[in-house]
Amino acid sequence: MSTPSRVFAARLAGTGVFDPNRDRVGRVHDVVVVSRTTGALRAVGLVVEVAGKRRVFVPLSRVTSMDAGAVITTGLLNMRRFEQRAGEIQVVGQLLDRTLTLHERDGGGDARLEDLAIELRRGRDWDVTKLFVRRTVAGGLRWRRGESLLVDADSVAGLTVERPGQGAATLLATLEGLKPADVADVLHDLPEGRRLEVAVELDDERLADVLEELSDEDSVAILTALDTDRAARVLDVMQPDDAADLVGELPADTAAELLERMEPEEADDVRRLLAYGEHTAGGLMTTEPVILGPEATIASALAHVRRRDLAPALSTLVFVVRPPLETPTGRFLGVVHLQAMLREPPHDALGTILDKDIEWVLPTDPLGKVTRLLATYNLTALPVLDEQHRLLGAVSADDVLDRLLPDDWRDADDALTDASLTPGGGRG
Structure with a gap:
């Protein structure tokens, strides 16, 4: 080739x-x-x-x-x-979307960098020779805003100069379709200033998903860089347990202001979770598992567990309670397993296939007890009940694993390397 x-x-x-x-x-x-x-x-x-x-x-x-x-x-x-x-x-991470000033022979005016070309020169050097840009400011009578053109790299100004408000449209296009954890990994590798620029360009739901996957340090830096109203909107669409973890890392006055700006129901969930210790069932649980009444049909339950915003660990169980169905609910009756629902007629009621013997924990129970029960009974989630046997939430296996791993696990190198790929030396 x-x-x-x-x-x-x-x-x-x-x-x-x-x-x-x-x-x-x-x-x-x-x-x-x-x-x-x-x-x-x-x-x-x-x-x-x-x-x-x-x-x-x-x-x-x-x-x-x-x-x-x-x-x-x-x-x-x-x-x-x-x-x-x-x-x-890094070209994709840092240079794309940078604003450049075009030379007069290219019509002058400003343009946004969308790509650059590297060419192999004598001596095996790859030089940046051409820039693919899109004009953002009209240059004279002949040049229209929005047109694209290929210009010489040495004929523009601003290529290596960082400017505020660079934007991230081109970079975000390369991230489209990636899982939130992968986008978080990309953001973490960017310099701090560029990381914030890219994060701000994400829509609220996408940013919420990404913040849930970032380290506390990166998440706090991004959230506090947003204006207060937008930060509150992002917290509203986060999972309540993740939002509580993030709010708990903020200064008290900042946390209080954000909770005031959040939707009242979402803020109440976060406040309730903040009342529990970090390493307790209450501190780990989410207040939004799939909760239905015993008269609900299997078909409706299956529709609920297919929700895109539902974590896979929570989609294997439906928690069945007496009204009200919002946490804290009425009396907890049991759970219905996904496999059980797949075996029964879709018009049957959930109350007919209840697992009433599932283990449960109190919100004050320690992380160790939660871990042992999940492992002993091969569960992906556990109900968290209060003394009146009302459902407060559920602890999922992924939240437990997240808590058991070191705080910097997202930044740590993998313990294993592929020896077949390592015989070459270091950076050249």
């Missing part, structure tokens, strides 16, 4: 990376460039996502072929997690 003389960086994102035997080893996440003393940019390597969502650095000197269809390497990859060095810039 021959390497084209010109490759566009944004188009490389997501491209498969293969060893000399054509075995896939990962996919391109980004292109890393540095500034020459002349101010021109030179591409030095690729950020490649390998097994386990680990991102590693692959110097371009170890790339034998590269185009938008596949990247072929020598097979010698350093599996140390990529850490951006001073002077390095």
